[in-house]
Amino acid sequence: MRDEIMREELKEECGVFGIVSREGRASRTTYYGLFALQHRGQESAGIAVSEDGDIHLHKAMGLVGEVFDDAKLEELKGDLAVGHVRYSTSGDSSVINAQPLVFKTRQGTIALCHNGNLANSLALRESLKEKGSIFQTTVDTEVIAALLAGSSDSDLVISIRSVMKELKGAYALIIMTRDRLIGVRDPLGIRPLCIGRKEKDLMLSSESCAFETVGGSLLRDVMPGEIVVIDRSGMKSYPPEEKNEEKLCIFEFIYFGRPDSVMKGQSLYMSRKRAGKILCREVPADADFVCSVPDSGTPSAIGFSEASGIPFLEGLVKNRYVGRTFIKPSQNQREIGVALKLNVLEEVVRGKSIVLVDDSIVRGTTIKRLISRLRACGAGKIHLRISAPPVMWPCFFGIDTPSRDELLGARFSVEEIGRLVGADSIGYLSLEGLIEATSSSGFCTGCFSGQYPLDIEGADGRYALDTAQKVRT
Amino acid sequence: MRDEIMREELKEECGVFGIVSREGRASRTTYYGLFALQHRGQESAGIAVSEDGDIHLHKAMGLVGEVFDDAKLEELKGDLAVGHVRYSTSGDSSVINAQPLVFKTRQGTIALCHNGNLANSLALRESLKEKGSIFQTTVDTEVIAALLAGSSDSDLVISIRSVMKELKGAYALIIMTRDRLIGVRDPLGIRPLCIGRKEKDLMLSSESCAFETVGGSLLRDVMPGEIVVIDRSGMKSYPPEEKNEEKLCIFEFIYFGRPDSVMKGQSLYMSRKRAGKILCREVPADADFVCSVPDSGTPSAIGFSEASGIPFLEGLVKNRYVGRTFIKPSQNQREIGVALKLNVLEEVVRGKSIVLVDDSIVRGTTIKRLISRLRACGAGKIHLRISAPPVMWPCFFGIDTPSRDELLGARFSVEEIGRLVGADSIGYLSLEGLIEATSSSGFCTGCFSGQYPLDIEGADGRYALDTAQKVRT
Amino acid sequence: MRDEIMREELKEECGVFGIVSREGRASRTTYYGLFALQHRGQESAGIAVSEDGDIHLHKAMGLVGEVFDDAKLEELKGDLAVGHVRYSTSGDSSVINAQPLVFKTRQGTIALCHNGNLANSLALRESLKEKGSIFQTTVDTEVIAALLAGSSDSDLVISIRSVMKELKGAYALIIMTRDRLIGVRDPLGIRPLCIGRKEKDLMLSSESCAFETVGGSLLRDVMPGEIVVIDRSGMKSYPPEEKNEEKLCIFEFIYFGRPDSVMKGQSLYMSRKRAGKILCREVPADADFVCSVPDSGTPSAIGFSEASGIPFLEGLVKNRYVGRTFIKPSQNQREIGVALKLNVLEEVVRGKSIVLVDDSIVRGTTIKRLISRLRACGAGKIHLRISAPPVMWPCFFGIDTPSRDELLGARFSVEEIGRLVGADSIGYLSLEGLIEATSSSGFCTGCFSGQYPLDIEGADGRYALDTAQKVRT
Amino acid sequence: MRDEIMREELKEECGVFGIVSREGRASRTTYYGLFALQHRGQESAGIAVSEDGDIHLHKAMGLVGEVFDDAKLEELKGDLAVGHVRYSTSGDSSVINAQPLVFKTRQGTIALCHNGNLANSLALRESLKEKGSIFQTTVDTEVIAALLAGSSDSDLVISIRSVMKELKGAYALIIMTRDRLIGVRDPLGIRPLCIGRKEKDLMLSSESCAFETVGGSLLRDVMPGEIVVIDRSGMKSYPPEEKNEEKLCIFEFIYFGRPDSVMKGQSLYMSRKRAGKILCREVPADADFVCSVPDSGTPSAIGFSEASGIPFLEGLVKNRYVGRTFIKPSQNQREIGVALKLNVLEEVVRGKSIVLVDDSIVRGTTIKRLISRLRACGAGKIHLRISAPPVMWPCFFGIDTPSRDELLGARFSVEEIGRLVGADSIGYLSLEGLIEATSSSGFCTGCFSGQYPLDIEGADGRYALDTAQKVRT
Numbered sequence A, B, C, D: 001m002r003d004e005i006m007r008e009e010l011k012e013e014c015g016v017f018g019i020v021s022r023e024g025r026a027s028r029t030t031y032y033g034l035f036a037l038q039h040r041g042q043e044s045a046g047i048a049v050s051e052d053g054d055i056h057l058h059k060a061m062g063l064v065g066e067v068f069d070d071a072k073l074e075e076l077k078g079d080l081a082v083g084h085v086r087y088s089t090s091g092d093s094s095v096i097n098a099q100p101l102v103f104k105t106r107q108g109t110i111a112l113c114h115n116g117n118l119a120n121s122l123a124l125r126e127s128l129k130e131k132g133s134i135f136q137t138t139v140d141t142e143v144i145a146a147l148l149a150g151s152s153d154s155d156l157v158i159s160i161r162s163v164m165k166e167l168k169g170a171y172a173l174i175i176m177t178r179d180r181l182i183g184v185r186d187p188l189g190i191r192p193l194c195i196g197r198k199e200k201d202l203m204l205s206s207e208s209c210a211f212e213t214v215g216g217s218l219l220r221d222v223m224p225g226e227i228v229v230i231d232r233s234g235m236k237s238y239p240p241e242e243k244n245e246e247k248l249c250i251f252e253f254i255y256f257g258r259p260d261s262v263m264k265g266q267s268l269y270m271s272r273k274r275a276g277k278i279l280c281r282e283v284p285a286d287a288d289f290v291c292s293v294p295d296s297g298t299p300s301a302i303g304f305s306e307a308s309g310i311p312f313l314e315g316l317v318k319n320r321y322v323g324r325t326f327i328k329p330s331q332n333q334r335e336i337g338v339a340l341k342l343n344v345l346e347e348v349v350r351g352k353s354i355v356l357v358d359d360s361i362v363r364g365t366t367i368k369r370l371i372s373r374l375r376a377c378g379a380g381k382i383h384l385r386i387s388a389p390p391v392m393w394p395c396f397f398g399i400d401t402p403s404r405d406e407l408l409g410a411r412f413s414v415e416e417i418g419r420l421v422g423a424d425s426i427g428y429l430s431l432e433g434l435i436e437a438t439s440s441s442g443f444c445t446g447c448f449s450g451q452y453p454l455d456i457e458g459a460d461g462r463y464a465l466d467t468a469q470k471v472r473t
Helices: A028-037 A072-076 A121-130 A140-148 A156-164 A209-213 A251-256 A266-281 A300-310 A336-341 A365-374 A414-421 A431-439 B028-035 B072-076 B121-130 B140-150 B156-164 B209-213 B249-255 B270-283 B300-310 B336-341 B364-374 B412-420 B431-438 C026-036 C071-073 C121-130 C142-151 C156-164 C207-214 C252-254 C268-282 C298-307 C336-341 C367-374 C413-421 C429-440 D025-035 D071-077 D121-130 D142-150 D156-164 D209-213 D253-255 D267-281 D298-310 D335-342 D365-376 D414-421 D431-438
Strands: A013-019 A044-052 A054-061 A081-085 A101-105 A108-118 A170-178 A181-185 A192-196 A200-207 A216-219 A227-231 A234-238 A289-291 A316-318 A342-344 A354-358 A382-386 A427-428 B014-020 B043-053 B054-061 B078-085 B102-107 B108-118 B167-176 B180-187 B194-198 B201-205 B218-220 B227-231 B232-239 B289-292 B316-318 B342-344 B353-357 B380-388 B424-429 C016-019 C046-052 C054-059 C080-086 C103-104 C108-120 C169-178 C180-186 C194-198 C201-205 C217-221 C225-233 C235-240 C289-292 C316-318 C342-344 C354-358 C382-386 C425-428 D014-019 D045-052 D054-060 D080-086 D101-105 D108-118 D169-176 D180-183 D194-196 D201-205 D217-221 D227-231 D234-238 D289-292 D316-318 D342-344 D355-358 D382-386 D427-429
Touching: A013 A028, A013 A108, A013 A170, A013 A181, A013 A227, A013 C207, A028 A072, A028 A081, A028 B194, A028 B336, A044 A101, A054 A072, A081 A170, A101 A140, A101 D121, A108 A140, A108 A234, A121 A140, A121 B072, A121 D101, A140 B270, A140 D289, A156 A181, A156 A227, A170 D335, A181 A200, A192 A209, A192 A365, A192 C026, A192 C336, A200 A209, A200 A227, A200 B121, A209 A216, A209 B336, A209 B342, A234 C207, A251 A266, A251 A431, A251 D121, A266 A431, A289 A300, A300 A354, A316 A431, A336 A342, A336 A365, A336 A431, A336 B028, A336 B209, A342 A365, A342 B209, A354 A365, A365 A382, A382 D335, A414 A427, A427 D427, A431 C425, B014 B028, B014 B167, B014 B180, B014 B227, B028 B043, B028 B072, B028 B078, B028 B209, B028 B270, B054 B072, B054 D382, B078 B108, B078 B167, B102 B140, B108 B121, B108 B140, B108 D335, B121 B140, B121 C103, B140 B156, B140 B167, B156 B180, B156 B227, B180 B201, B194 B209, B201 B209, B201 B227, B209 B218, B227 B380, B249 B270, B270 B380, B270 B431, B289 B300, B300 B353, B336 B342, B336 B364, B364 B412, B412 B424, B431 D045, C016 C026, C016 C108, C016 C180, C016 C225, C026 C046, C026 C071, C026 C080, C026 C207, C026 D335, C054 C071, C054 C108, C071 C235, C071 D201, C071 D209, C080 C108, C080 C169, C103 C142, C108 C121, C108 C142, C121 C142, C142 C156, C142 C169, C156 C180, C156 C194, C156 D121, C156 D209, C169 D427, C180 C201, C194 C207, C194 D289, C201 C207, C201 C225, C207 D335, C207 D342, C268 C298, C268 C429, C289 C298, C298 C354, C336 D025, C336 D209, C342 C367, C342 D209, C354 C367, C367 C413, C413 C425, D014 D025, D014 D108, D014 D169, D014 D180, D014 D227, D025 D045, D025 D071, D025 D080, D025 D201, D054 D071, D054 D108, D080 D108, D080 D169, D101 D142, D108 D142, D108 D298, D121 D142, D142 D156, D142 D169, D156 D180, D156 D227, D180 D201, D194 D209, D201 D209, D201 D227, D209 D217, D253 D431, D267 D298, D267 D382, D267 D431, D289 D298, D298 D355, D335 D365, D342 D365, D355 D365, D365 D382, D365 D414, D382 D431, D414 D427
Parallel strands: A289 A354, A354 A382, A382 A427, B289 B353, B353 B380, B380 B424, C289 C354, C354 C382, C382 C425, D289 D355, D355 D382, D382 D427
Antiparallel strands: A013 A081, A013 A200, A044 A054, A044 A081, A101 A108, A108 A170, A170 A181, A181 A227, A192 A200, A192 A216, A227 A234, A316 A342, B014 B078, B014 B201, B043 B054, B043 B078, B102 B108, B108 B167, B167 B180, B180 B227, B194 B201, B194 B218, B227 B232, B316 B342, C016 C080, C016 C201, C046 C054, C046 C080, C103 C108, C108 C169, C169 C180, C180 C225, C194 C201, C194 C217, C225 C235, C316 C342, D014 D080, D014 D201, D045 D054, D045 D080, D101 D108, D108 D169, D169 D180, D180 D227, D194 D201, D194 D217, D227 D234, D316 D342
């Protein structure tokens, strides 16, 4: 689960959902599907539907529940729909960049939804511009559309296959034409995309939790490099010509994915709980109780508790009503920032030693303040345990990481970090332990290891891949 | 914590907060204080400040974070402030009823905030109208103001004392004049009100969690029947002439109050955890794990786990982004309602027997659907345990209870309820057990026992005390 | 017609409209009636309806077309309706002061709409507060309601008659009860109120233009001091016990009333045209053409043209799209203010001498800039003619006049004014001429003569009658 | 001036404005310039500025005064600005189609504003799509941008010149690059565009009235086919290689252009007045007075009055506050539609014969109702005179004409039209008379004559040039 105030650090880019519906209520199901994916993006939301060959679109800034009302959904008739949620950055947050994007091309009108980040986006844009393309947004989706439109093949699947050869990076796409829904996942499968079913209807989604929310169930993941075409008659798969090992972003398992989603056949909740158990094995600690930073640290904390036999208690309580917007406390009210969101249960922590479990440390400012508040409430020893390795490298594939200068893990040793945040002891899960916890394999672990699954040209020197030539709108 | 979708059942009326600030940033502190009380009302929010004798007011429909922005707060200058959050009902939800209400009276201009419900509101209105009063709202606050203004005494405290003799019911009031903040709690102390301090500043609040959020701490509860006057020089207490036993609404301990608040010197969190332990003692159950209906059932579930030795696991995951507004699923999408809000962690529950802990059952529709989903995900035996007695009677003192026809506890035996919601076994905490869990005494338990601390004329026949003669606005 | 930018000077307070409808579409007719009265107030709009004894209300800040939509009107069912438009001042402009105000009193629920100003409002408020009344708004309407509620008579008409004895000032009221519409005009008839009919339906309105807009016609003016009661069975008149000479605000004839309205049996348009003719007779001028400051100066300019034989031409063109809100030009763009609103037709004015006709000069800033622009466009001699006498005194009865310090007419002789605004010659219509133009008699001419129809205590020293003790909201 | 309710008939497409400012307050001047052009489009408004090479944009649905506030303008820093207003149609009215459009191309980032209509838009789109272009809007502006981006020349002026060879139709363009403002007018000059100056700043605008509004003045029209480049050092003109006769849309003279604008060196006001004089010469009429349909018929009515010696009077009064949105009267309230907007001055018209002057008849519904209301108010003979010829043909160059089936002039003879609308006599100005009135030559008169200045392929059969393949958004 996402925590906007405290965790303005690692952010997913987007969530996508699509359906071909026999009932013809495609937009309504997509609406509920996007609700289930809201944790993947709270900036803007949009749905496009196809009705008798016409594509209708509504999108706006805001949460799904704010962008759509009953009247808007009623206008979006049609049995094919595709929807998108996008996350809120300060920079080029604008309705012009909201998705789906709808393009009229020689292949007809298509709606595109994209989750991911192209590493060679800038080079592709420049090359397309040289050939006469014009760009109205700053999102990669438009680059992909321009490449598709430039393909001379009349078969859209062949065009997609040929465009995929040019794309370098992470992309989970849903493309809607007048009569088909096409799911595409990059050859390394860096971003997730899966197929679901509700009775006879087939769906695509970033995460399986959306299928259950709308009353359906997960069928399977889209394979890396696979193209999946869904129409009214069923589904057809176009596997990649050359099969790569999957390199799913491991942060989907750690933090991004909803705990009730399943990826690679594994429950993310169970994987996080196992991570807590292994964490206990690797860096054990003794204390009066185990406590989590809610909500994302809780599954691992419960796992740690199970493995250690130390009881799990709630020592921090979250204010469920702190929304996206609130007025920043002034300098002399700095402590309010964390307190608005999380409060310490003094009666629980007073005089007690604690194993405090969180899923990651990025800049470290929040955990530092939390520990200081715990101390103020009379907590004894605080043993900080993180259910993932230190984040040391930036992400090039769709996660909003700070620069290395701000990454605590890149600048300090584990011991130094412990001292900096004020913990009595500190322990991170090893990368091996994390992989073990997933009960799986095939991950991009670039942010921990610096080993990226794709060659990043000029890598370290180009964190901000798409910051040049921005039109702020 | 409140859960709008699933729990459209028992609702608190309001939250109040006030401060006399040396810094002069009274509105800003009130803003953060109201954030911490947001669980007590999401319909409207308002703040009034006193600046050099002028009272300035801003209030509107919406959450605190929506009603105020930086510019609005800047305009609300002054070193005294009082704020209010109100809950959303369908009926007379209107900005005209939003609080604080500001009145010009012979005693000068006063701002009033009220949490509670007068049982004799209708009779008082009629009698005031006979004397020539006019009413523009449907809230009790206006009745109280009219009574105050009708008092001939020039000393506001004496006027309040004399008005209190006429009021019958629950009221926690904060009254702001040009230079004073006056806290008033009804003689039975049915609704909570407490005093806090932040350095030299004194505050009043419905709950102590607001004090910690703004960086202060709890001093003490306002006593039943006490009048507390705070001005720039300090605080003065006017105890009741005749001391009654306190009759605090016990639902504050069970559900309304935030777990990190302290009432009667007791941590609500610890009390709820103890309730879980006693629940285990009174109606034990054996299962593979203990699971809560998040978030409100969690402390008791952890207590049950601790007492029974059965591990606590999360079997249900909550969607944090389902806000106040979403489009109602249509008839054939009924199952979506609960699924939008809560999803089952199939891997956790499949093949496992469960002790499922919740804090109360009102209409029973939500728990019934949840159990049905757990079954669909392969759960084994489900032992439902409720950390409070059956709700059998309506509330007359500020809680929005359904009519007895809709109260499951009023219509069926415990065994019947268990069968109706589909549980394999069911157990409620006894009233004695609940009182024991509070480590305290002096409660209104009318909704469980039908024993009200005040004589309710015509009681059973008059659930809707203030529905007559409404002006819908 | 009103001209917000240039004429931020004399402003009407309000417009009122009411209907008892056989068709039961009372709110819809009221909506269109308020559209026709929009020139009397653009700040807020509201409609209250009576349906089977319930009074429903909707009001908000904004123009009629912004405040209501189809859904809102649909909700306002009922066969009695009363509506109000209010004008925008900077001070206490707030939805709390928007009308109709709805009061629950011992006489039942009543909705009140008021146009006018009580000269003894402050004294009445103080006296009511002494008796225990509370006030939530800063409008006189609430004072009138409090007086009505304080009357012990069960017959509302008798109560109104007795309250009228206490009111001193201007008031045109429409009071709606569950089954009656009551029109009241002050004993001097300072503000207008008239009765109209559409088939069998009877209506009340500030001006007759509203009757024609909804497809009906004017029946007659409500007489000064008369009370008119309309119910489903027809109309009943309660004439004043003692008959006063009418003292209608003469500015209704000059500027406030819409030209297509009829008052005292006279067309306002024809009266303004006659004023132009008499103006020509009293202060003739020779020029190439007669030109008006549009739109309010046009009827008199046409009259001047007719009397003088000098052709009427448009020399100034108005931007119809400059609405209520626009960003104020900065200091070095001062000239833009007038230019946004009015532009000179250079080809018409170049090298020509002009008789420039306007209806009044208050502060003189606009006419000064206009003359300066005319000069810049090559105009020759400019003979300024004003179709009313100089405004020399403040109004105490509902018109927003500046203080005498800012009234050009109070500070300078006519010749000085001509020089100050840059005219080659200047001429005002005499008060006798103005009265002659109305083809009528019985006016308040206080702003020209300083002779008020009511004794104004402390007069000159108390311009701001209701500025004390304001609660800004 | 535009009259939305009565004249939902002929509509201009857009207005454009641009400035290179020494002061650096480019967006602010553009804001006021757009205010002056608001009559050319009320659907959406937008401004783009160039600041140190970055282009910032704000646009939204609504009037200029609604779209921008002080804060928004402050954010739009930069010394170059271009702005646009667009008119409101029901179909593809959407913020996606609002202008300026900003494109990133190989020539850098450019902002485009367009007024006009390409006759070969569909063919160009198809051909561009064949080459791989994608389209996100339904406006011609995007087609022009795609063509520009496809040009291989590095000099933007040369690119524009070569793109102009492909464009067929009407276009007045303002293109903003990082350091230049480029004005382009189609080779026939169908839509207007002119150059203005304010001190050292140079501006471009659809009409000269915008220059005067911002305190500047008209320099000259952009010539047909001319490209004008303005940068911080001054202006450079690129005349067309081959000079065509200008074919300015004659409706700019009749109705679209603001009367205070100057085109072809002629005052539109004077031209309209002359049209009235010639109308009197061609189809004289005798009556008690001449009256116009305000506001657009007034200059011609004054001209008719001058030529005939029959006095000009106002017989109809306009409600200045009927804005863009109001609730449609129901069937049995049909008469309210016209009455809301225009009311008859009964005292003026009763018993009088009238020469009623309007500028055009399109569908005829409004004039028919007006005449019927005049009759109901007792008017005698009504001689309808139209200061332009009958509109008989659709426009292909940017004016929203109804289909020929709905054009009264296309279906009936002049005498029949007179009978249909209820006039006692009817007379239209001849095309020769109209041209004479302009004191000029070089017009597109296609809507009167069916003679279009460009070959329209498939003409009569293709009224809706851009209705295919629309994405409603």
